[in-house]
Amino acid sequence: MEFRILGPLDVRLDGSTVPILGQHQPKLLALLLLENDRTVSLGRMVDALWDDDPPATAKRQVQNAMAALRRSLTEAELDPVARVGEGYRLTTSELDHSEFTTLVRRGRGAAEAGRFDTAFMTLTDALGVWRGPALAGIPGRIFEAAANRLEEERLSVMEDRFAAALASDRSAEFVGELRELVAEHPYRQRFTQHLMTALHRVGQTEVALAAFDHLGSRLRDDLGLDPDPDLRRLRDSIRDGEDSTIHSSAVVSTQAPPPAQLPASIRGFIGRGEQLSELDALLAENPQHSVAVLSGVGGSGKTALAIHWAAENREQFPDGQLYVNLRGFDTTEPVKPVDALHAFIRALGHNGDSPASIDDAVTLYRSLLARRRVLVVLDNALNADQVRPLLPIGVNVTLVTSRERLTPLTTTESAQSVSLDALSxxxxxxxxxxxxxxxxxxxxxxxxxxxxxxxxxxxxxxxxxxxxxxxxxxxxxxxxxxxxxxxxxxxxxxxxxxxxxxxxxxxxDRSIAAISDEARLLLLRLGFIPTADYAEELVIELSTEEADKTRELLTRLADAHLLERHRPNRYRFHDLIKAYVSTRLTVELDETTRDELVRRFTDWQVSTPRGEEFDNIVEACRAWRRRPRIWKLAAGLRRLLHWTVNVHTVTQLATQLLAETIEAGDPYGEIEMRHLLGMTAWVAGHADEAERYCREAIALAAVQGDGDANGTIRTNLSTVLSTRGGFDEAAQLLAETLELAEQTGATVDREVRALNLGALYRQLGRYDDAWRIVVSSEVETRTTVPQSTALPAGMLYFDMGRYADLKAWLSWVLAEEYSQLVPPQVRTIALGLRGEVHRIEGEYEAARTDLDQAIAIAERSGRTAIAYEARCTLAQLHCDTGEAERGLALVEHVLATPDAARKPDLLALARLTAARISRRIGEFPTANHHVSAALEISESISQPLRIGRCLLEKALLCADLGDGSQAETLGRQARDIFDDLGVPEAEHARSLLDTLRAAPLQR
Structure with missing residues (x-):
């Protein structure tokens, strides 16, 4: 399959045209061919199709168009396009530009070796590859720039072809063609040089000299220039009849010594291996024409890197190295592009006056570089507009350094972006x-x-x-x-x-001075916020601008390396930039503005619990602890306690702020901090301390009259009490706060408290009441209550043996789209439940996977008690799969932990698990010891279901010991409890009783 871009875009297979249809497919194919064998990013494709005005669906449209393009190519032959990350790469050896480049290289090599006839024929073949203006009919800024670059290549080859023709004494053949070219390109001095040589050789010396005079007048009148020294020497030679000079001038031009403008390399250059490799790869992949933009915060070593790489690769650029400090971020005015051009033009050996206008200076500069291989270093650039006129054409490489990313250069000039972060x-x-x-x-x-x-x-x-x-x-x-x-x-x-x-x-100072007033103000407002990073939504809340404008400012600040987008939709300062802004600039913010920022920050943080904001809230509370009512911000941490591993940090902060609120005489702050301390104590496993703090908060709230107006503290106290066996008071508190939520229309609070009350009824063995409350609201719960508060439904499904319903519930809780919304504690319990169901159903590998994951998450999040519960299930799984000794060792480890000593529910579970495994391996005395202890604990905390399970286990133990009478008595007790509860384990008890009656044991 042949691809052609030197003319209208064309694809051919076996001589027939392969149609590339649609509005976008031809552009995308053209772009891929221009970057042959290099990856083109999705963003660059968007820029190619829509320049600066892409629609919201741009990326999707590109992907759809690429799919259609690949189908078109695949239908014709094999698809030469590969997907690379989010970008695409087309690789082909059948590209007309590649053929053109190969022929040009051969022709120029022949000319350098003095084989002018071969050079002429080969360069003629190269030009024959062209079918018209490159990329004709494909509009767009990127394609126009590429077409201009390709056209410059063609004209340069035409000049070399005429030089070879004249060197092989074929002057008469080309006088007419040269006349046309001079008229078409009046400022290209080499065409006039070749025409003068040809005219003189065919005896038209006066006409040749007139051509020089005509060019000189036009250059002076239109551009303010004189003809090049080479052309003036040719005029003198023709006038003086020096044929040898006339002959050689057609091929060899006299140039000034190559410019060597690079500053000295910095002493002791260290690091930047990754960036140096990127630049090496850029040169290797595209040695003909490359542009790289080195960007980073001020002081990151961009210039040092550019100079170091340039010095190391000096030999790659035999025609010299150009350097200019554009002073884009200096105390003086930035260098104007036209002034930089004049300096470069002089360095390239032009002795005449430089053009006054920027366009004419660009034309001369690029003409001087057309047949050279030069490295151009544009240091400290302010923006893309300052750089564009200084970009050379032909086989040259350009390094640009800037504190800006200069994104427009990556879209229109195919520049490679190389970012510099801090050193390791x-x-x-x-x-x-x-x-x-x-x-x-x-x-x-x-x-x-x-x-x-x-x-x-x-x-x-x-x-x-x-x-x-x-x-x-x-x-x-x-x-x-x-x-x-x-x-x-x-x-x-x-x-x-x-x-x-x-x-x-x-x-x-200079970096800040280069941004707009709006961007500077946003930077100041962020600098006042004492956090490690900033969510985009928070920045919008803190900004004085509308959301879309704020996003534009964030992009601008990131492009200027004053902020870094270190994660999707999250920004941060470099440490020293933050120090600069917070110590030097935020003094400009008056106290009213500071108070407003604290309020906005607090309101945003407490509106929705976000686990990733934990460290930021703690840091802000510490920095602002003397500010009035900052306890409101700290109180928001209560809803993050299921996320964070560092409960100790919250406890320390709440203790400090409690002292601050007492000293300030702020009773509402004191209520909230005692409440917060109560919940940190509960999460840490100190239920007695948690109860004390919550009761103190409720008592103080009662004095104020409205300190617990929404019932949250009483709801949380009920949770604490239920873990200590205080079920009656817990149920009373929940019923009271549930009624309050119904009266005030607080839908989420009502559903959460209903679920909590259902969980409490489950603990008490009131399964009918639990079922009525939990399951009746479960459908509504899925739309109004987050997964983190819906655990009672899953636990109830498990107890009732409703495994199909439980699996549906688990699919909701553990769904991938909710992975960032479900706290580790809830995810751990859900995985543990699913693992237990897999175990019961004999799906042992799936059970092991879930339980291992549950244990890992629980340990990472500091929820050791939940991890130990999962270990009990894992121990039972070991027993089920023939590794009873391993299971017993695991559960004995749980029994030895402080959590088991503090948490009677966990202790009862571990004892019962140890009893079951001990019985299975024939350790009957040990089994009896464990199950008796489990039964005693379960009775002390009034857990009917576990009491029934302990009785059933004792019955099974008695049966194994041959005591049929006692086994039957215990079995009936277990059956009656299970029947009262309405749980399916009653069938297990009946099965045992049937077995005992069928095969009587010792009575």
Missing amino acids: RSEAFDLLTVMIDTRRLHEDELAVYRLTDLCGHLPLALRMAGANLANRPHTSVATFVDELDSSSDRLELLAVEGDPKAALTSVF
């Missing part, structure tokens, strides 16, 4: 060794690593710290680090005396 810890350490005696650093490596952390692993900050330490040879690293760490303005110490422009504050 080890690289930061190595960088300091360049400036400081190694022995001094190794004397206290811990202090050195603290120093690298305080410098944010930023190369400029590290170099400044290293320079200051080097200038203080008698100061230990630890002393310097302590000064830096304790300073109220760390950035003040990260400066070199006598060089204010190099100070970090100066670097950051």
